[in-house]
Amino acid sequence: MPPKISSAEWEVMSVLWEQSPLAATEVFAGLPGDHGWKPKTVNTFLARLADKGALKVVKRDGVNVFAPRVRREDCIASESDDFLQRVFRGAAGPLLLHFCQQEKLSEAEIAELQKLLRQKKGQP
Known part of the structure; x- marks a missing residue:
């Protein structure tokens, strides 16, 4: 640690x-x-x-x-x-929601988040 x-x-x-x-x-x-x-x-x-x-x-x-x-x-x-x-x-969900709502995200960051979320759901 x-x-x-x-x-x-x-x-x-x-x-x-x-x-x-x-x-x-x-x-x-x-x-x-x-x-x-x-x-x-x-x-x-x-x-x-x-x-x-x-x-x-x-x-x-x-x-x-x-x-x-x-x-x-x-x-x-x-x-x-x-x-x-x-x-x-x-609780990670509220943290992610908070930062996604508060911060300006680039198209690349949004695409990366979408990719990670699809992986979490078990989709390609």
Whole structure:
């Protein structure tokens, strides 16, 4: 089971899931420009993630470099399950209906949803 990570920690992990290992300065440089954090804040997030077991830390030329210990897909699955239980009491149908009603979907997304629903019904 992956560790629970905050929204801000997701931002940091996203940089490392895209490319790693990275030093803290490289992680900071890889973040979106509108985050408003200082390098020290990013160092705090990296330390927390390492303490939670989400990151491994190794020394490279005397500098700590960070790499994910957990896969993005595993974290997404864990967060999705938690959200489904917490907000929709484990009922996937209402969740899907809510997002389909609230979000604008592309033709490709609609086609993919239709394909998945046909598969769920046992149709080709």
